[in-house]
Amino acid sequence: MWKKSIFVFLFSLLTLKAELDCETMKKTNKFISPHLLSKTNIVRKGQNVSLSCSHQNKSLQITYSLFRDKDHMGTQDSKGKPVIFNLSISEARDSGPYQCKAKVSNCPTYSRKFNFTIMDPVTTPVLKIIQKQTNLYITLHCISFNGSLPINYTFFEKGIALSPVISKHVREPAEFNLTKSKTGEGKEYRCEAKNSLPDNARYSDPATIPSTSGDSCPLCLPLLLPLLLLMPIIILLLAFWIRQKYKAKESVPGLEPRQCVSTAQDETEHSHEMHYATPMFLEVIPEAHNDNKTGCVYAELSL
Numbered sequence: 225m226w227k228k229s230i231f232v233f234l235f236s237l238l239t240l241k242a243e244l245d246c247e248t249m250k251k252t253n254k255f256i257s258p259h260l261l262s263k264t265n266i267v268r269k270g271q272n273v274s275l276s277c278s279h280q281n282k283s284l285q286i287t288y289s290l291f292r293d294k295d296h297m298g299t300q301d302s303k304g305k306p307v308i309f310n311l312s313i314s315e316a317r318d319s320g321p322y323q324c325k326a327k328v329s330n331c332p333t334y335s336r337k338f339n340f341t342i343m344d345p346v347t348t349p350v351l352k353i354i355q356k357q358t359n360l361y362i363t364l365h366c367i368s369f370n371g372s373l374p375i376n377y378t379f380f381e382k383g384i385a386l387s388p389v390i391s392k393h394v395r396e397p398a399e400f401n402l403t404k405s406k407t408g409e410g411k412e413y414r415c416e417a418k419n420s421l422p423d424n425a426r427y428s429d430p431a432t433i434p435s436t437s438g439d440s441c442p443l444c445l446p447l448l449l450p451l452l453l454l455m456p457i458i459i460l461l462l463a464f465w466i467r468q469k470y471k472a473k474e475s476v477p478g479l480e481p482r483q484c485v486s487t488a489q490d491e492t493e494h495s496h497e498m499h500y501a502t503p504m505f506l507e508v509i510p511e512a513h514n515d516n517k518t519g520c521v522y523a524e525l526s527l
Contacts, residue, residue, distance in 0.1 A: 246329075260335040266343055267343070269315070275309045275311060276306045282304035288300050288325070288326055289324070291322065321339050343372035344372045365398075365399055366379065366397055366428060372421075380416065382411075
């Protein structure tokens, strides 16, 4: 029994000595907290990243362990050099928090916690040019419909920046006004969209201001276009109607032109009457003469 008590006493002394040694090492900066670093803290899903764990004491053989929250991610030994833990970001929980533990003998120390920020890359933005009839401005609209916010937009003319960076924290287009005196037909414009993801800028397709030369009535063409499309149909319908009416007149039997005869005046009533007559033409019969000449006999026309 007394042997067991002595053993417990000696173990306690050794443990206390180790703790005192650990505290002494920490207080004398011989074994301070390790550093946990990454080249970037902004990542996207599907990206491979690395975490580096190191200690300023280059003379100790140190065992490094990486944890994500309470999950053990790996252990490596090193002396004087940092250790690298490779990770893959595939879901939200892969963002962290991560923590590195450095251990010498029974003396552990922990780094600060580290978190990644998972972001979605921006998609190719859409650029629109809006010409306003009521003022002297042309408005450029640019929006990326996908990508983590905030998104920064910049407008360009042939590769030269026209606008300052316009940051949008909500999903809405960035706008930039140009005076018509500074614009011209055929000029090419683009816009750039990017968020905090490194090397992930996207550019819109080029857009140009449509030509307005000689157009004193910009709304005339849209108004006249339907009428121009209907003109051939109207002409065909009129031609068909006139043709049908003409055929109907020709098909009425017994309809002959009638001649108007002079009016007769009634002296007592002083009225006028119109009399119409249908002329009757008789067949002309040739008449033979002794001198071998042929003559014609004409009939009188009676009314």
